[in-house]
Amino acid sequence: MAALTKEQFEIPAKMRAWSLGLIAAGVLAFILGLVTKGLSGDEHKKAEFIGTLMYNSIFWLLVCNASMFFICITTLAMGAWQVAIRRIPEAISTLVKIFGPIAFVILVYVVIVDHNHHIYHWISDEAKEDPVLKGKLGFLNPTFYLIWTTLAIGLWMLLGARMRKLSEEADDAALRGEEPGKSFIWRNTVSASLFIVWFALTVGSTVPWLWMMSIDAHWYSTMYSWYTFASSFVSGMSLIALWVIYLKNKGYLQYANEEHLHDVGKFMFAFSIFWTYLWFSQFMLIWYANIPEETVYFKHRVDGPYKGIFFLNLIINFVCPLLILMKRAAKRNYTLMTFMAVLIIFGHWIDFYQMVMGSIRKEDAGISWLDFGIAAFFVGMIIFFVGKALASKPLTPKYHPFMKESIIHHT
Amino acid sequence: MHLKYESQLREPLVYGEKTYHQVTEDICRPIEAKPSKLWYIGFFIAVALLLFGVYSVYREVTYGIGQWNLNKTVGWGWDITNFVWWVGIGHAGTLISAILLLFRQGWRTGVNRAAEAMTIFAVMCAGQFPIFHMGRVWMAFFTLPYPNTRGPLWPNFNSPLLWDVFAISTYFTVSLLFWYSGLIPDFATVRDRAKTKLRKHLYGVASFGWIGSTKHWQRHESLSLVLAGLSTPLVLSVHTIVSFDFATSVIPGWHTTIFPPYFVAGAVFSGFAMVQSLMIIVRKVFGMEDYITMGHIEAMNKVIVTTGSIVGVAYLTELFMGWYSQNKYEGYTFWYSRANLFSPYGWSYWGMMACNVISPQIFWFRKMRRNLFVTFFMSVIVNIGMWFERFVIIVTSLYRDYLPSSWSVYYSPTIWEMGFYLGTFGLFFTCFFLFAKYFPVIAIAEIKYVLKTSGESYKDKMAAIEEQEPDEFAHAHAH
Numbered sequence: 001m002a003a004l005t006k007e008q009f010e011i012p013a014k015m016r017a018w019s020l021g022l023i024a025a026g027v028l029a030f031i032l033g034l035v036t037k038g039l040s041g042d043e044h045k046k047a048e049f050i051g052t053l054m055y056n057s058i059f060w061l062l063v064c065n066a067s068m069f070f071i072c073i074t075t076l077a078m079g080a081w082q083v084a085i086r087r088i089p090e091a092i093s094t095l096v097k098i099f100g101p102i103a104f105v106i107l108v109y110v111v112i113v114d115h116n117h118h119i120y121h122w123i124s125d126e127a128k129e130d131p132v133l134k135g136k137l138g139f140l141n142p143t144f145y146l147i148w149t150t151l152a153i154g155l156w157m158l159l160g161a162r163m164r165k166l167s168e169e170a171d172d173a174a175l176r177g178e179e180p181g182k183s184f185i186w187r188n189t190v191s192a193s194l195f196i197v198w199f200a201l202t203v204g205s206t207v208p209w210l211w212m213m214s215i216d217a218h219w220y221s222t223m224y225s226w227y228t229f230a231s232s233f234v235s236g237m238s239l240i241a242l243w244v245i246y247l248k249n250k251g252y253l254q255y256a257n258e259e260h261l262h263d264v265g266k267f268m269f270a271f272s273i274f275w276t277y278l279w280f281s282q283f284m285l286i287w288y289a290n291i292p293e294e295t296v297y298f299k300h301r302v303d304g305p306y307k308g309i310f311f312l313n314l315i316i317n318f319v320c321p322l323l324i325l326m327k328r329a330a331k332r333n334y335t336l337m338t339f340m341a342v343l344i345i346f347g348h349w350i351d352f353y354q355m356v357m358g359s360i361r362k363e364d365a366g367i368s369w370l371d372f373g374i375a376a377f378f379v380g381m382i383i384f385f386v387g388k389a390l391a392s393k394p395l396t397p398k399y400h401p402f403m404k405e406s407i408i409h410h411t
Numbered sequence: 412m413h414l415k416y417e418s419q420l421r422e423p424l425v426y427g428e429k430t431y432h433q434v435t436e437d438i439c440r441p442i443e444a445k446p447s448k449l450w451y452i453g454f455f456i457a458v459a460l461l462l463f464g465v466y467s468v469y470r471e472v473t474y475g476i477g478q479w480n481l482n483k484t485v486g487w488g489w490d491i492t493n494f495v496w497w498v499g500i501g502h503a504g505t506l507i508s509a510i511l512l513l514f515r516q517g518w519r520t521g522v523n524r525a526a527e528a529m530t531i532f533a534v535m536c537a538g539q540f541p542i543f544h545m546g547r548v549w550m551a552f553f554t555l556p557y558p559n560t561r562g563p564l565w566p567n568f569n570s571p572l573l574w575d576v577f578a579i580s581t582y583f584t585v586s587l588l589f590w591y592s593g594l595i596p597d598f599a600t601v602r603d604r605a606k607t608k609l610r611k612h613l614y615g616v617a618s619f620g621w622i623g624s625t626k627h628w629q630r631h632e633s634l635s636l637v638l639a640g641l642s643t644p645l646v647l648s649v650h651t652i653v654s655f656d657f658a659t660s661v662i663p664g665w666h667t668t669i670f671p672p673y674f675v676a677g678a679v680f681s682g683f684a685m686v687q688s689l690m691i692i693v694r695k696v697f698g699m700e701d702y703i704t705m706g707h708i709e710a711m712n713k714v715i716v717t718t719g720s721i722v723g724v725a726y727l728t729e730l731f732m733g734w735y736s737q738n739k740y741e742g743y744t745f746w747y748s749r750a751n752l753f754s755p756y757g758w759s760y761w762g763m764m765a766c767n768v769i770s771p772q773i774f775w776f777r778k779m780r781r782n783l784f785v786t787f788f789m790s791v792i793v794n795i796g797m798w799f800e801r802f803v804i805i806v807t808s809l810y811r812d813y814l815p816s817s818w819s820v821y822y823s824p825t826i827w828e829m830g831f832y833l834g835t836f837g838l839f840f841t842c843f844f845l846f847a848k849y850f851p852v853i854a855i856a857e858i859k860y861v862l863k864t865s866g867e868s869y870k871d872k873m874a875a876i877e878e879q880e881p882d883e884f885a886h887a888h889a890h
Contacts, residue, residue: 076713077514080418135737176878181420193775200724209735220736222669222728255885266513277647281671288659289666293738398881401420407885408414 006252009390019383026377033370047118047360050110052370054119055356057103058211059232059349060378061153062203064095066236068160069199070267072192075163078185080405081263084255086397088243090167091389092236093160095382100153107149107211111142119360121217132218140214148210152202159195166191170397181401203229215359219297223282228355230278234271234317235348238341240264243386245334245341252395255407258332262411265331268344272321275348279314301358305365309354316347349375414888415863419877422706423867424517429701431859435600438855441697442601446848449696457840464834467827468543476546479828484819485809489828490544492801495653496681497537497835498579499674499797502646503682504530505586508593509642512635517865520857521707524597525693526686527590528850532842533685534583536835541575543831571655578652582645589638595621596631596856647671650678657804664744664808667732673725677797680718680767683711684793689843691787693852702853705781712780715793719771722800726768740813748807755821756807759799766796 030053037049067089074082082089110116117124122140127133133140166188169175175184208228213220241264247253248261286294301310320343330336353367397403425434446454471478481488504527511519542551554576556566566573599621602614621627654674657665687708694703733745749760770792773779780786811818846852863869876884 078421132737136735139735178419181418185420200720205724205728205731220732222667222725222732223672224668225728226669226672255881255889257889273644277651278672281651282668285655285658285666285668285670289661291661291666402418403881404416404876404879404884405418407881408416408888 007254007394007396009247009252009387009395011387011391012250015383015387019380019387022376022380023384024380026373026375026380029370029373030377033373037370043118044361047116048357049370050106050114050116050119051357051360052374053106054110054211055352056371056374056378057099057106058356059235059352060382061096061099061103062228062232063235063239063345063348064092064099064382065156065160065199065203066233067092067240068096068156068163068195069203069233070236070240071163072195072199075188075192076196078402080402081260081409081411083400083402083406084396084409085240085244085253085260085264086167086400087390087393087395088247088386089236089240090164091386092239092243092382093164094389095385096153096156096160098381098385099378100157104149104153108146111145115142119215122214127217136217139210140217145210148206152207155198156195156202159191159198162191163188163195167397167400168393170400170403171394173399175399175401185401203232212355215356216297218293221282221286221294221297223278227275227278227282230271230275231317231348231351234268234275235345237264237267237271238344239382241268241337241341242345243390245338247390247395249334255396255403259409259411260406261334261337262328262331263409265325265337265340266411268340269321269325269331272317272325272344276314276318276322279318297359300362301354305363306354306358309350309358309365309367313347313351313354316343317351320344320347415869416873416876416888417864417870419870419873421865422704423870424521424704424706424861424865425858426701426704426867428868429862429866431862434858434862435604435855437699437701438851438853438858439601439604441847442849442851443604443606447696450844450848454841454844457837457844460833460837461841462834462837463830464832464837467830467834468539470827471543471831472548476544478825480822480825482819482822484812484817485806485822487805487809488822489802489824489832490540491656492798492805493832493835494537494540494544495801496794496798497533497540498653499650499678499681499801500685500794501530501533501537501582501586501682502650502675502678503686504528505582505589505642505646506679506682507686508589509639510646512639513643516710517861518707518710520854520861521703522686522690522711522853523857524590524593524850524854525689525846525852526682527586527593528846528852529685529689529843530586530682531583531590532839532846533682534579534586535842536839538579538583539831539835539838541572571652571659574652575656578645578649582649585638585642585645589635589642592631592634592638593854593857594850595619596623596627597851597854599623600855601851646679647675650674657808662808662812663738663740664749664804667729669725669728673722676718676721676725677767677800680715680722681794681797683714683718684790684797687711687715687786687790688794691783691790693847697847697852699853702858708783708786709777709780712774712786712789715789716771716774716780719767719774719793723768726764743811744808748811749803756803756810759803760807763796763799763803766792767800770796 033049033052037045040046070082070089071086071093110119111123115123117126120140121127122133122136123142127137127140138144166184169184174180203225205225208225212228213224241261244253244256244261244264248256283298286298300306321340324330324336324340330340350367353371354365357365400406427433429437479488479490481490504523507519507523507526511523542548545551553561553564554566554573556568566576595618598614598618602611602618605611605614651671651674654670658667658670660666690703690711691708694700730745730750733741736742747754748756751757752761771789773785774789806822809819810822879887
């Protein structure tokens with residue numbers, strides 16, 4: 001069996017062509033969007049254009065960063081099953097190095113260069129007169145925004161790179177034996193804890209408030225960041241699943257089998273339910289208390305132009321995973337898993353769309369060619385750079401101390 | 412045949428040269444021996460506390476809620492604080508048995524039985540408070556929805572308090588089933604070893620005629636998995652609904668959307684602390700250090716530091732939003748009634764912060780996680796902290812409401828309020844002492860299940876496998 005599988009990933013020409021094609025389509029969409037909306041002189045069209053760039057860059061950045069979160073939590077939990085597929089989330093997490101700066105440029109442009117108050121109302125001079133916004137300016141101000149965004153993205157990149165660097169040791173037979181193994185696990189644990197702590201202070205709390213929640217500058221919800229995290233994490237797991245399936249289909253990943261895919265599927269299932277749980281908790285509590293300052297967020301989402309998207313969000317992200325992924329056989333089936341992974345990523349992309357665009361453009365909703373075009377750019381980039389990262393080192397960290405447990409893993 | 416292998420880097424879950432027989436001997440010993448003096452002393456103290464509780468409740472039922480110091484602003488006080496506290500503690504058992512089963516955490520086998528028992532007793536204690544808080548407790552059946560001759564008069568389905576009735580009774584039922592189905596094979600083991608007729612009969616009845624056939628085991632395993640699947644959402648739902656009791660309201664400090672997941676994290680946090688307190692005593696008294704190892708204690712401390720930090724993030728989130736919302740009522744509650752140390756109840760907020768967020772951070776250090784004294788001390792501190800948390804939430808949000816004229820005087824409990832609380836300790840420990848005497852405190856069958864993969868003497872035999880090249884290994888054992 002081992003002879004049939006390949007250990008070193010080589011980027012197929014077709015994959016490269018697809019990724020470049022998608023990137024080109026994305027660039028084209030960007031240029032067209034820039035001309036028709038960005039530079040049109042209409043402030044609302046411009047805000048819509050920038051908003052599209054914002055939610056896409058934030059979404060895809062968080063989805064790729066979720067891979068590093070996955071590596072770190074499984075490391076801290078001393079998990080073994082994921083070792084056989086570990087290089088995939090590692091490769092996906094390299095995108096943080098690319099999407100991080102992209103998101104940074106876009107966000108900093110909005111706040112520092114453009115002072116776009118159609119997006120962040122707290123930037124405008126009116127905010128200084130507004131009794132509520134006035135009080136928030138200690139948090140919502142360009143200086144803090146710049147510092148915190150720099151720190152958040154910078155440390156994700158740095159701490160993630162540390163974890164990937166450590167992982168390279170597992171390619172070397174010298175890691176065998178108790179002492180080197182123990183030291184390896186220990187150093188991994190320390191690095192992973194650092195990442196997790198920073199993750200909790202950014203994705204788990206401040207960053208979604210700053211980047212996204214503050215678009216509705218008056219509104220607030222304590223759940224917001226955990227909700228955003230759940231949305232990006234479940235999409236991140238789906239992205240991992242897609243790459244596992246792709247590589248297996250191409251004859252790679254000799255140690256991974258449907259047992260491992262099954263476990264990735266369980267994460268997709270469980271965290272779809274978890275996302276729904278957070279969705280329900282946030283929505284129900286606001287609906288039940290019925291305080292106008294809070295319901296204002298949902299008013300046009302439930303009743304207005306976003307109604308369709310609102311329910312679509314629930315159907316794709318809750319009903320479908322619940323019904324389709326519940327069965328054991330489904331989580332072990334390549335076709336169904338591919339379908340569900342694509343659906344979940346799409347669903348949460350829509351979720352981010354309504355979170356951001358639903359606040360920038362309240363009066364009408366509609367996912368247009370621009371949204372798909374910009375998304376195509378990010379998807380193309382993911383395909384291109386994940387492929388590159390996978391090809392840069394062996395596909396399995398062979399001498400990882402828990403590799404053998406992963407090989408005989410039974411779900 | 413599935414290969415029994417586990418990395419040498421993992422600590423053994425069972426120490427010593429153990430055979431299946433030895434495991435049975437070790438775990439059955441306390442059941443078959445006469446209880447020690449210490450057991451009797453402990454048991455009688457527990458019963459005494461229980462009786463004091465019964466008397467306190469008797470006074471409350473006879474003379475009414477006026478026996479407590481609740482007033483028109485602080486309508487919930489110690490009673491609901493204690494209710495939430497006990498329910499929270501009751502979360503560890505199901506988390507260990509259900510969620511850790513789904514995550515295939517082998518170490519759960521050392522502690523799951525006692526944790527599940529503890530869960531059931533804690534939920535029993537919790538239930539007392541809302542029931543007796545009703546005042547006219549003989550009307551308690553009014554909470555049950557059934558077509559009746561009172562109109563018919565239905566309970567208010569829109570009220571989270573009613574959802575609590577459903578959530579907690581479901582939780583209790585499923586936890587009990589889970590616990591009991593795990594006990595069946597172990598009861599059969601005790602039955603087979605029984606020396607007296609009565610004992611044989613009683614354990615025989617309790618084990619439902621289990622004979623350990625393949626068919627029995629097969630059914631047993633599928634049942635465990637189904638119950639684990641059912642319990643997993645229950646771990647979340649119970650404390651979620653408890654949090655709804657507060658969060659659906661419009662009271663500052665209560666109405667916050669993060670409440671459900673943050674309550675669940677806090678519940679797991681306190682539950683593990685309670686398991687930790689009990690397990691440290693049990694392993695010492697029964698000499699079960701080979702089964703409840705330092706590794707188990709360390710793993711639980713990791714859960715404690717994780718959930719404690721999640722709770723910490725939630726506290727800070729709330730506090731931040733108290734300011735960020737620029738809602739002056741929220742701001743007053745969070746920044747004056749709570750975070751201001753010099754406000755009337757400021758001490759309770761900072762007590763909570765110190766116990767739940769700051770002090771558990773020492774468990775980032777391996778040395779501390781593996782120190783028995785520190786662990787025991789911290790497990791008590793965490794439960795004190797979690798009691799404070801509920802007290803803070805309830806009392807500091809209530810004692811000053813929108814209308815200053817109805818601000819209450821300083822609320823402190825009467826002796827009967829405290830007596831009721833002490834009584835639930837009595838109930839809890841009476842049950843736990845009986846459990847420790849008559850039930851196998853560690854799941855015998857489950858220990859046997861992990862013995863050959865994770866037992867110390869078996870792991871030594873895996874050294875050759877450890878040396879093998881991964882490819883060779885995969886060739887020989889991959890499926």
